[in-house]
Amino acid sequence: MSQYVKDLMAEVKAKNPAEPEFHQAVEEVAASLTLVLERHPEYRAAKILERILEPERVILFRVPWVDDQGEVHINRGYRIEMNSAIGPYKGGLRFHPSVNLGILKFLAFEQVFKNSLTTLPMGGGKGGSDFDPKGKSDLKIMRFCQAFMSELYRHIGPDTDVPAGDIGVGGREIGYLFGQYKKLKNEFTGVLTGKGLNWGGSLIRPEATGYGSVYFASEMLSTKNKTLEGKKCLVSGSGNVAQYTVEKINQLGGKVLTMSDSNGYIFDEKGIDAEKLAFIMELKNVRRGRIKEYTDKFKSAVFFPADPKLDYNPLWNHKADCAFPSATQNEINGKDAQNLLNNGILCVSEGANMPTTLEGVNIFLAAKLLYGPGKAANAGGVAVSGLEMAQNSMRLPWTKEEVDSRLKLIMNKIHTTCMTMADRFGTPGNYVNGANIGGFLKVADAMIDQGVV
Numbered sequence: 001m002s003q004y005v006k007d008l009m010a011e012v013k014a015k016n017p018a019e020p021e022f023h024q025a026v027e028e029v030a031a032s033l034t035l036v037l038e039r040h041p042e043y044r045a046a047k048i049l050e051r052i053l054e055p056e057r058v059i060l061f062r063v064p065w066v067d068d069q070g071e072v073h074i075n076r077g078y079r080i081e082m083n084s085a086i087g088p089y090k091g092g093l094r095f096h097p098s099v100n101l102g103i104l105k106f107l108a109f110e111q112v113f114k115n116s117l118t119t120l121p122m123g124g125g126k127g128g129s130d131f132d133p134k135g136k137s138d139l140k141i142m143r144f145c146q147a148f149m150s151e152l153y154r155h156i157g158p159d160t161d162v163p164a165g166d167i168g169v170g171g172r173e174i175g176y177l178f179g180q181y182k183k184l185k186n187e188f189t190g191v192l193t194g195k196g197l198n199w200g201g202s203l204i205r206p207e208a209t210g211y212g213s214v215y216f217a218s219e220m221l222s223t224k225n226k227t228l229e230g231k232k233c234l235v236s237g238s239g240n241v242a243q244y245t246v247e248k249i250n251q252l253g254g255k256v257l258t259m260s261d262s263n264g265y266i267f268d269e270k271g272i273d274a275e276k277l278a279f280i281m282e283l284k285n286v287r288r289g290r291i292k293e294y295t296d297k298f299k300s301a302v303f304f305p306a307d308p309k310l311d312y313n314p315l316w317n318h319k320a321d322c323a324f325p326s327a328t329q330n331e332i333n334g335k336d337a338q339n340l341l342n343n344g345i346l347c348v349s350e351g352a353n354m355p356t357t358l359e360g361v362n363i364f365l366a367a368k369l370l371y372g373p374g375k376a377a378n379a380g381g382v383a384v385s386g387l388e389m390a391q392n393s394m395r396l397p398w399t400k401e402e403v404d405s406r407l408k409l410i411m412n413k414i415h416t417t418c419m420t421m422a423d424r425f426g427t428p429g430n431y432v433n434g435a436n437i438g439g440f441l442k443v444a445d446a447m448i449d450q451g452v453v
Contacts, residue, residue, distance in 0.1 A: 004037065004044075005030045012053060012172065021329060024358055025109050026053060032436035035425040046452070048444045052112060055105065057081040060154050063129060065147040067140050078147050079127035079163075082108035085446040088159055089125030090115055090382060092166030095173065099130045102139040103329075110353055111382070113338060113439030114375040117414045120386035124162055127152070132374040133168050134288075145176035153181050158189040158392070164385050165194040167328070170285075171206070190392025193385035197397075201211055202388035205381075210244025212380015212406070212411050213324060213372070217349035219415035220431070221322075226346070229253035232320040234345075236260050236313075237327035238284050238291050241351040241378070246277050247325050258315050259289040260327060265315045268294075268301035282341025312336050319343045322390065326351030334359035339368050350374035365430060376414050376435035383410045404437075414438075 001009075005027070006433065012026050030049065037044050054350035059079040066072055078101065081089045091111040094104070094396045104126045112124030129148060133141050156163060165174055174194045181191055188200075193199035204211070218228055231254045235242050246256045255271040259280060269278070276298055283289045295303045304314055310337040323345050325331055329352065332340070340348065347370040350356065354374055356364070364371040384407055391397055398406075418434030421441075427433045 001031060002034045003036055008049070010097030014100070016105070019105060020400040021106040021354070022023050022102045022109065023353060025106040028358060028361065028432070029109075029113065029436045029440070031350050032433040033440055035427070035433065036437055036440065039425075042448070043444050046448055048447055049440075051447065052083055052443065053109070053439075055080050055082045055108065056084060057155075059127075059152075060101070061151045063131070063144065063151070065144045066141070068137060075129050075144070075148075077127070077129045078104050079152060079161070080104045080108040080125055081155075081161055082126070083112045083443060084122040084123035085443050085450065086116060087121035087123045088157075089161035090122035090164070090385065091125040091127070092164045093129035093169045093173075093177075094126070094166040094271050095131045095133050096128070096325060097130055097132045099128045102135050104128060104336040105352055106329075110375050113436060114379045115382055115386075116439040116442045117376055117417060117435060118383040118386060119381050119413055120383060120410075122162075122382065122386050125163070126166075127163060128166065128169070131168075133173065137257050138172070138438045141173060142176045145173055146180040149177045149180035150184065150452060151271040153184045156181075156191055157390070158191050162190065162385070162389060163192055165240075165380070167239070170194075171196060180253055190389050193388045195388070200302075200388075200392050202384060202391055202403055203398065203400040204407060205384045205388055206240060207244040207247070208384035208407055209241045209378050209381030210246075210326065211248045212383065212407060213241070213245055213326070213351040213377045213413040215380065215408050216372045216377040216415060217322060217324070217370075218252065219412060220277055220347055220349065220372055223419075224346075224370070224376055227252070228322070231255070231322050231346075232257055233317060233322045233324060234258045234315060234320045235324045235326055236265070236315055236331055236355075237248045237325075237352065238280055239327075241381075242324075242326040243277065243281055243284070245326050246272055247274075249324075250274055250277070254322070257318060257320060259291060259294075259368070260315055262306065263292060264303055264305040266291055266294050266301045266303050267315075267318060268298060270300040312339060316340050317343065320345060322349070324351050325355035327355065328352055329354045330357050332356040332360045334363055336360060341369065346370060348372065349377045351378050353378065361432060365432065368429060371431055373432050375439060376418050376431060379414055380407055383407060
């Protein structure tokens with residue numbers, strides 16, 4: 001670690017105490033950017049990285065709401081408007097008990113670079129609440145979403161800040177949020193993405209993050225003259241990203257062995273095919289059940305309950321060729337990374353945001369594994385959100401085939417950018433450096449053009 005990065009990290013930790021996820025994200029990016037800042041002192045002179053680290057705006061508000069029994073509840077709402085140098089703030093809303101300022105700042109910081117990589121004109125932001133939608137009735141969720149939007153609407157707009165979904169915020173929640181925004185503003189605009197197809201949504205948007213991470217894995221494998229055909233794959237999670245990751249792997253001839261939720265994971269040696277995936281989608285999206293129920297229907301599978309006492313995740317300790325972490329941050333630690341390597345993994349493509357710890361990342365890089373970091377590999381979701389914004393602006397819907405082909409092209413361009421930047425700055429094959437540098441340069445140049453603002 002250079003002295004510049006050491007000094008920067010000391011300042012970041014002093015200014016942002018008790019925000020370990022934010023510190024982790026900054027350290028990973030800053031380490032990559034040392035290569036750029038040495039060659040381009042103008043970025044250091046203009047304090048570009050220091051400015052990117054400070055959100056342009058942090059909005060924190062209370063969300064009081066009334067449940068079905070008339071009891072009053074209070075949650076916290078957040079919106080981090082991180083950087084708007086290349087376009088309106090863009091990033092998801094997360095509803096989960098773990099949500100706090102540090103997690104949202106890390107997500108917003110990552111989003112700046114991810115959105116830059118998509119080639120689309122979008123800045124970075126993130127938001128959400130510590131509200132837990134799990135197990136709550138539609139009526140409770142509607143009331144909460146309406147209360148949340150009753151404050152958030154003041155700070156967003158199609159040319160200012162365009163939120164999307166994230167963990168805990170799917171099509172149902174987006175619908176309730178959009179309805180309240182429309183009522184309060186008395187206008188129908190593309191202020192949220194992930195909308196229903198009948199009212200401004202885009203085809204392929206639900207599939208985009210999962211599909212994109214698989215397309216990125218295919219691009220990485222192609223550099224070694226390999227494909228996903230016949231490859232055994234480990235997938236974590238069972239939400240939107242994981243579901244469509246599995247679907248696309250199946251379409252490309254791969255075989256998925258695992259999926260998970262917070263209670264544990266399933267291992268199916270026969271593979272999670274289209275029929276089994278349809279069961280999981282109905283289980284998770286309609287009945288909102290637990291992944292363990294899969295083993296009641298499909299006897300080829302085994303369920304492994306989560307054990308918080310373990311210092312590793314057994315899901316990553318199976319023989320396979322490719323891994324797709326698609327659940328949440330820091331789900332692969334150093335021991336998990338070593339287990340993946342020991343079990344013959346060729347390629348890791350991150351569907352979740354920062355699912356690998358710094359120790360794990362360093363193990364992957366030292367082994368010269370094909371490792372696609374989240375800001376590159378999972379950029380497909382926000383890319384199609386950007387395409388949804390374009391369709392809203394034109395008042396025209398595109399076909400499924402057109403959106404999917406644009407998504408595939410964008411993932412190809414992101415892969416090319418990562419490879420090119422890694423080569424240019426002397427670390428060929430290092431997708432972490434390539435993604436961080438590629439995302440940074442576009443934002444940095446825009447910030448220099450626009451002055452100190």
